[in-house]
Amino acid sequence: MIPKANYHSDAIFADEMRLLFARGWQFVALTTELANDRDFVCVDHEGASTVVQNFRGEIKAFQNVCSHRFNRIQTEDRGNRLLMCGYHGWTYDKDGFPKGLPKREQFLSEDNTHLCLPHYPVETCGKFVFVDRGGGAASLREHLGDFHATLEAMSDYLGAEVQFCRVPHAANWKLLVENVLECYHCATVHRDTFVPWGVGKLPISDAVFDAGHSSAHFPRVDQPREELRQRYLSHLAERKFTHNSFFHIYIFPNLFISSSQGLSFYVGQVLPLSAERTMLRMRNFEPNVTLSDKHRARQDPINADSIATGLKLIEEDRAILENVQRGVRVSDRPGMIGDDEVRIRAFLEHYARAMAMPALQAVAAA
Ligand code: FES
Ligand SMILES: [Fe+2]
Known part of the structure; x- marks a missing residue:
């Protein structure tokens, strides 16, 4: 058994999010939900908002928070739409870069890496799609054993x-x-x-x-x-x-x-x-x-x-x-x-x- 505080302590919960959910492979979606261009699934839990999206056949996972003013980009559990922020309209490409950027001259400079969304490794096992937000060492195959x-x-x-x-x-x-x-x-x-x-x-x-x-x-x-x-x-x-x-x-x-x-x-x-x-x-x-x-x-x-x-x-x-x-x-x-x-x-x-x-x-x- 584990101490009962592990079922209600905010401090222990914060440790769990850091040690168990912010790193290591997490199930996020099924391939059937991401079959078409622009299909996405959004996974929100404490301390994380992750979007997994199909970009013309490539499945990518990003932090689901806009680089501009922190708006969550996809707001539904799942759906089909561009990876476009609903606040000022920044639209992200498959590399997480805001390719569609109104008044872009105000934001672009020589180094634009800070405009890119943090991206995460994605792997699938059959129809099950997993993301590792911590970029851990183990492959999904190793994790699943x-x-x-x-x-x-x-x-x-x-x-x-x-x-x-x-x-x-x-x-x-x-x-x-x-x-x-x-x-x-x-x-x-x-x-x-x-x-x-x-x-x-x-x-x-x-x-x-x-x-x-x-x-x-x-x-x-x-x-x-x-x-x-x-x-x-x-x-x-x-x-x-x-x-x-x-x-x-x-x-x-x-x-x-x-x-x-x-x-x-x-x-x-x-x-x-x-x-x-x-x-x-x-x-x-x-x-x-x-x-x-x-x-x-x-x-x-x-x-x-x-x-x-x-x-x-x-x-x-x-x-x-x-x-x-x-x-x-x-x-x-x-x-x-x-x-x-x-x-x-x-x-x-x-x-x-x-x-x-x-x-x-x-x-x-x-
Ligand atoms: S907060 Fe996303 S475009 Fe402004
Ligand atoms: Fe039951």
């Missing part, structure tokens, strides 16, 4: 995006991470969502760990009328990924990917706003299956249902996590981690190392 192959495979399973939204949480970002690393809470919190689907009774299986990343299956038990359900979903029988479980991947520090039997996929992105506030950016996908018009008519209501269930799940967790946030401020107990919560232990151990904290056991005993 065993999960590089996992993300490449998952990319192939993702079909069309069916939902994009954000959900604010009045809770520390680590509580959101810890919450998705276990399904021990599912039987209590998700009685109307996960449980009727058959998940939450069996222990986790096939857990994989690499540095702070981990994955596991949360097996499901077949439900009454299972055969009927299979028939209803038969148009997805040729999907590329099948497993009778909820499969979950966590990529340190900010990315969640999950698959519900390969029938639907979720990509969650954690954006810390302060020690006690976090934005969760959600994307949902259908499986990568070619559908006839008849099967499309069947799939659309299934997508609508999975969006509604996903939002309900997130709301169920959000209510609990905001309550935990209040509890963690007053408790004088160290807390406990059970066998079903081993991924939390791996996360916290990696977190403690990355934060240069004392060994976790020593902290727990202190």
Whole structure:
């Protein structure tokens, strides 16, 4: 366990932003969101505003703050427009230089490097796009380790995006991470969502760990009328990924990917706003299956249902996590981690190392 101050201290949060989020690879977007010229995705969290944008096929990442008077350049989560500041109209090129510059003679001199936006390395793994704002030494492949192959495979399973939204949480970002690393809470919190689907009774299986990343299956038990359900979903029988479980991947520090039997996929992105506030950016996908018009008519209501269930799940967790946030401020107990919560232990151990904290056991005993 880590000290409870790590869940609410502003000073520790500032250290986290410096040590964990301002350097090292961070998930920012999917390649599908950046497929066309001028497509952009904007990632804002405390202390950072980053834009990733397509410049005629080249994907570039810059600090999303204008060199002129500090206006944020792209102001939507994502979209398609020039990298043009909305204040005085400076328009930046693929090198981050304000090529379109009204009254340029007032600003240009011999050395114009200070006019360029700070730029960051961008790398992709399958459909997942990462940026390293600190320009760290490790490649993305090194950072992902065993999960590089996992993300490449998952990319192939993702079909069309069916939902994009954000959900604010009045809770520390680590509580959101810890919450998705276990399904021990599912039987209590998700009685109307996960449980009727058959998940939450069996222990986790096939857990994989690499540095702070981990994955596991949360097996499901077949439900009454299972055969009927299979028939209803038969148009997805040729999907590329099948497993009778909820499969979950966590990529340190900010990315969640999950698959519900390969029938639907979720990509969650954690954006810390302060020690006690976090934005969760959600994307949902259908499986990568070619559908006839008849099967499309069947799939659309299934997508609508999975969006509604996903939002309900997130709301169920959000209510609990905001309550935990209040509890963690007053408790004088160290807390406990059970066998079903081993991924939390791996996360916290990696977190403690990355934060240069004392060994976790020593902290727990202190
Ligand atoms: S602040 Fe961006 S153009 Fe002036
Ligand atoms: Fe949950």
